[in-house]
Amino acid sequence: MSRALEGVRIIDASRVLAGPFCTMILGDLGAEVIKIEHHQSGDETRGWGPPFVNGESAYYLCANRNKKSMTLNLKSEEGKEIFKALAKDSDVVVQNFKTGTLEKMGLGYEELRRINEGIIVASITGFGNNGPYKDLPGYDYIIQAMSGLMSITGEKEGGPMKVGVAIADVLTALYTCIGILSAIHQRHATGEGQELDISLMDCQIASLINVASNYLVGGIEPSRLGNEHPNIAPYQVFSASDGDLVVAVGNDQQFKRFAQVAGMPELAEDSRFKENRLRVEHRAELIPICESLLKQRSKNEWKKILDDAGIPNGPINSISEMFNDPHVEAREMIMKVDHPLIEGLQLAGSPIKLSKSPVKVRQSPPLYGEHTGEILKEVGYSEEDIKNLKINQVI
Template sequence: MKGALEGIRIIDVSRVLAGPFCSMILGDLGADVIKIEHYKTGDETRGWGPPFLNGESAYYLCANRNKQSISLNLKAEEGKEIFRKLVSTGDVVVQNFKAGTLKKMDLGYESLKEINPSLIMASITGFGSTGPYKDLPGYDYIIQAMSGLMSITGEPDGTPMKVGVAIADVLTGLYTCIGILSSLQHRNKTGEGQEIDISLMDCQVASLINVASNYLSSGIVPERLGNQHPNIVPYQVFSAKDGEMVVAVGNDEQFKRFSAALGRQDLSEMKEFIHNENRLENKSKLIPILEELLAKKTKKEWKGILDKAGIPNGPINTVQDMFDDQQISSREMIVEMDHPSIETLRLTGSPIKLSKSPVKMRHHPPMFGEHTETILEQLGYHPDQIDRFRKNQII
């Protein structure tokens, strides 16, 4: 079966996470992804370790499968010409240089669309191409701070906390992927390419969802609630007999079943707890009662009881616990790939399960410049020219 994006070529000149994560998704879906790396250093994440697997960093490996790698000096005129040739064969360019950098190199969207009028260029920056911050660099950590995310993350009496993964980068990669797929659909209808201006800041702000809406509706500045929910009770971490678990009671009917499962049906009949707004108002009374009840059994015991009652719940797993869970293996969320230098390469699988055009793990995360000669030959360059490029530090 063919991949959904087979026949689409992505020229990926991005580095680190947001751009590479986006292009990996497109590669998983069948697109031909050519990863252009700095001719000397490659993608910075190749050196972000430990851990390393025979010289390859786990960070780099996580976002670069289903790609080919070419090393290229984009500051040299011959390097720019090679890039332009690649663009003429492509459908999408993904780039995350600082705003205006490619334009100064005469490789911006306006220049490249002269070569390829149907080209789609996804430009990822920290703050976008407009506004007073457009020239500032954007790193995930800074975006988590400036977007308000850290101000609502952590315990009420603790310090602001960042999320445990580079969530602004991940969300930006997903939003960029959506923008590219939308642009491809637009091009299918009109024949027109376009530029996608997408920023980490915008993506993180949009991802505040209900918290942002609560503020815009009320003017009340959201505060850190730890593991509690601002609008729903009970919806938080509880300590079972042998460790922590999460219980998420989303509506009044669930609270009735939850109370019955705890052996306290009367809780759901009390005036101060009968509706969610009552429970929210009186959570200081309700939560200690629930804490005492849930501390009497183990996580596994409560899992069985609450699952049977239809109450959303789950243990707080370590990453090891999660990967040991049969649900994860049954969903093929661990994949193994052949690799030239790594005996057993295990990666996180794709969450996209398509019935007609399934995701395929076609190519291992490429070694630095692994496909440089092959790609140049496909562009029509003679082996003697390729040798000269290498001697002149073009590749």
């Protein structure tokens, strides 16, 4: 069975999360991904822990399956020549050095296109290739702060709060994938590659979606609402008799059904609550009523009642509860991976379900420099050459 991106070769000169997560997705889809790592230290996330298993960090493992790893000193002339040799027969380069770094090395887009007209270079930075912040380093946490995301995250009376995962990095990885696939499609028509200028800041701003629109269109300065929704009610966390759940009433018909199964059908006829905009306006009156009703039953009871009524809801699971959910198992969201050092390695699965070219793990997250010799031989280096490259600290 063919793979969706079979025949596409990616040089992954990125590290940490946004770039590596992007290239892992492309690798999952069938692309050959060559991960270029610093010849002395490798990807920083190899040291980010605990937890570690046989020297491999959980953080590194989460974003690097379906790749080959080679070490390379890109500051050496021989290292640059090797990089160019790889680029000559590759489709995409993904890099997240500081703005202008690859250009200073003589490995930027303009240089690479001279040896490969179809090359696509995806450059991921904190703030992009122009603007007053272009030379600043970009970390997910800083982007969450500067993009406004933290100002709208947290409880009303509390302080700003970051999201529990590096969400700016993850979103940037996804936008970069979209850009790369678009550039590959464009190349089919023109034969030419192009450069993608992707910034964490841009991606996080774009992902503010309706909150950004509320400000741009309505002039409303968004504030923290905790677990409430700025435009919909009731749409938040509630406490059942034995724990917490989310009830997300998305329209007026759902609210009528909610009022019915909650035992207060008259709520749907109340002039304060008949329409969503009125429920949002009278949120302070509505929510205490909903809270008192939902406390009367357990999470599991409400789950069945609300599911049967077609009202979106769900318990607030811990990570262990989520991974033990039979639906998660049925969706194959845990991948079992053969690894040379870690017996029974499990990784979060891919959400991309393709009927004719399904995602599969062809390569476990590679050991540091595991494929250096193999890759060098493919571009014409002999065993003796490789030995000399090691002596000269090129690899």
